[in-house]
Amino acid sequence: xxxxxxxxxxxxxxxxxxxxxxxxxxxxxxxxxxxxxxxxxxxxxxxxxxxxxxxxxxxxxxxxxxxxxxxxxxxxxxxxxxxxxxxxxxxxxxxxxxxxxxxxxxxxxxxxxxxxxxxxxxxxxxxxxxxxxxxxxxxxxxxxxxxxxxxxxxxxxxxxxxxxxxxxxxxxxxxxxxxxxxxxxxxxxxxxxxxxxxxxxxxxxxxxxxxxxxxxxxxxxxxxxx
Amino acid sequence: xxxxxxxxxxxxxxxxxxxxxxxxxxxxxxxxxxxxxxxxxxxxxxxxxxxxxxxxxxxxxxxxxxxxxxxxxxxxxxxxxxxxxxxxxxxxxxxxxxxxxxxxxxxxxxxxxxxxxxxxxxxxxxxxxxxxxxxxxxxxxxxxxxxxxxxxxxxxxxxxxxxxxxxxxxxxxxxxxxxxxxxxxxxxxxxxxxxxxxxxxxxxxxxxxxxxxxxxxxxxxxxxxxxxxxxxxxxxxxxxxxxxxxxxxxxxxxxxxxxxxxxxxxx
Numbered sequence: 001x002x003x004x005x006x007x008x009x010x011x012x013x014x015x016x017x018x019x020x021x022x023x024x025x026x027x028x029x030x031x032x033x034x035x036x037x038x039x040x041x042x043x044x045x046x047x048x049x050x051x052x053x054x055x056x057x058x059x060x061x062x063x064x065x066x067x068x069x070x071x072x073x074x075x076x077x078x079x080x081x082x083x084x085x086x087x088x089x090x091x092x093x094x095x096x097x098x099x100x101x102x103x104x105x106x107x108x109x110x111x112x113x114x115x116x117x118x119x120x121x122x123x124x125x126x127x128x129x130x131x132x133x134x135x136x137x138x139x140x141x142x143x144x145x146x147x148x149x150x151x152x153x154x155x156x157x158x159x160x161x162x163x164x165x166x167x168x169x170x171x172x173x174x175x176x177x178x179x180x181x182x183x184x185x186x187x188x189x190x191x192x193x194x195x196x197x198x199x200x201x202x203x204x205x206x207x208x209x210x211x212x213x214x215x216x217x218x219x220x221x222x223x224x225x226x
Numbered sequence: 227x228x229x230x231x232x233x234x235x236x237x238x239x240x241x242x243x244x245x246x247x248x249x250x251x252x253x254x255x256x257x258x259x260x261x262x263x264x265x266x267x268x269x270x271x272x273x274x275x276x277x278x279x280x281x282x283x284x285x286x287x288x289x290x291x292x293x294x295x296x297x298x299x300x301x302x303x304x305x306x307x308x309x310x311x312x313x314x315x316x317x318x319x320x321x322x323x324x325x326x327x328x329x330x331x332x333x334x335x336x337x338x339x340x341x342x343x344x345x346x347x348x349x350x351x352x353x354x355x356x357x358x359x360x361x362x363x364x365x366x367x368x369x370x371x372x373x374x375x376x377x378x379x380x381x382x383x384x385x386x387x388x389x390x391x392x393x394x395x396x397x398x399x400x401x402x403x404x405x406x407x408x409x410x411x412x413x414x415x416x417x418x419x420x421x422x423x424x425x426x427x428x429x430x431x432x433x434x435x436x437x438x439x440x441x442x443x444x445x446x447x448x449x450x451x452x453x454x455x456x457x458x459x460x461x462x463x464x465x466x467x468x469x470x471x472x473x474x475x476x477x478x479x480x481x482x483x484x485x486x487x488x489x490x491x492x493x
Binding site: 111 | 377378381385421422
């Protein structure tokens with residue numbers, strides 16, 4: 001009976017792809033990988049680095065194991081590990097990913113002194129009153145009147161936007177950029193259905209809500225995410 | 227089993243004590259048995275507004291610390307035949323003398339004997355506020371048509387909404403000056419109710435009579451001819467569950483003709 005191969009090497013246009021079997025033990029895998037990479041030693045020292053993608057299938061590796069694997073491949077030849085692909089992730093990672101991308105719907109009024117914070121996008125059905133603040137890792141959509149402070153992309157997402165049915169904030173923040181609202185702007189009558197985003201000069205600017213589909217086409221999630 | 231209503235505002239000087247005194251008086255006028263509780267320990271003045279100051283023997287802290295029984299501390303208002311009582315606050319200690327649990331027990335005990343317990347809350351959101359709210363079933367938030375008062379009312383409403391044992395608070399807009407509201411120098415009532423988005427239970431016009439009456443220790447609600455008095459009486463009736471439309475705010479400068487038309491019910 002022929003022994004099943006745990007390591008398969010394929011060449012593609014973008015470099016090498018190493019398919020590592022996910023049924024054997026990690027020890028076996030390392031041994032075979034070491035063997036395979038040492039075997040065909042046509043010394044080509046002067047050649048440039050070859051990018052390698054490692055596919056580990058349905059195996060989950062912790063940080064140290066990943067590092068070990070990378071070390072092993074780098075030592076052997078003029079290989080550079082581009083990426084390690086895995087089909088699986090931990091529950092924690094999945095949860096975090098979901099929190100970051102989900103739209104949290106809240107039906108309430110954020111009153112003076114209250115802070116509403118979510119990891120992903122915020123859809124607020126209600127108002128933000130002066131003195132209240134809403135903070136989101138992603139975008140902020142307010143179905144009512146935004147009179148308080150809104151901070152979108154609080155973890156550094158500069159693409160985040162803020163939209164409100166009635167845009168009368170006291171202050172807006174996107175990522176680390178802060179915009180104080182001028183009294184003149186505030187006293188203008190019509191600020192209904194508006195959005196705010198960060199432009200190329202890292203300034204927060206206002207526009208009609210409809211402008212978002214051009215400025216941030218990624219907001220559309222209809223076709224199964226990004 | 228009675229109902230405990232806390233009168234609060236966040237900001238000071240918007241008329242919590244006056245409102246408490248007058249709602250209590252108006253409820254007693256409707257024949258309900260009412261107990262007013264002043265929780266502004268250290269800065270009491272509900273007793274002054276009610277004109278009962280010189281009859282205080284024991285106070286709230288004496289009751290809580292067991293130096294006397296509740297009924298010994300209650301001051302009876304002689305203008306009402308055993309319908310209106312006041313539990314005065316202590317003046318010599320401060321708000322930390324009482325704990326929220328003690329207040330809750332005290333109010334629960336009072337609820338056995340009275341139809342309505344009106345709790346006058348101190349300004350602020352600290353210990354005194356927590357004491358006042360602890361035993362209450364309902365809350366009435368008093369505000370004036372000023373941005374700062376509305377902002378504080380908003381904060382208080384936010385805190386009240388977190389209290390699980392209480393119903394959603396109701397709003398009184400106090401000290402309305404009609405001419406300023408019309409000229410746009412004051413927030414108008416629609417603006418305030420939209421902003422705070424809670425149910426409006428009454429509006430009270432700014433009336434010099436109110437100040438005069440409270441200086442004499444006689445709640446304005448006793449005087450049937452004043453506009454503010456009618457406003458307070460209407461609030462009391464709304465608390466009792468009647469549905470009464472809000473008073474029109476127009477001043478008395480209407481001409482005779484419109485008055486006659488109004489008399490005959492022509493609009």
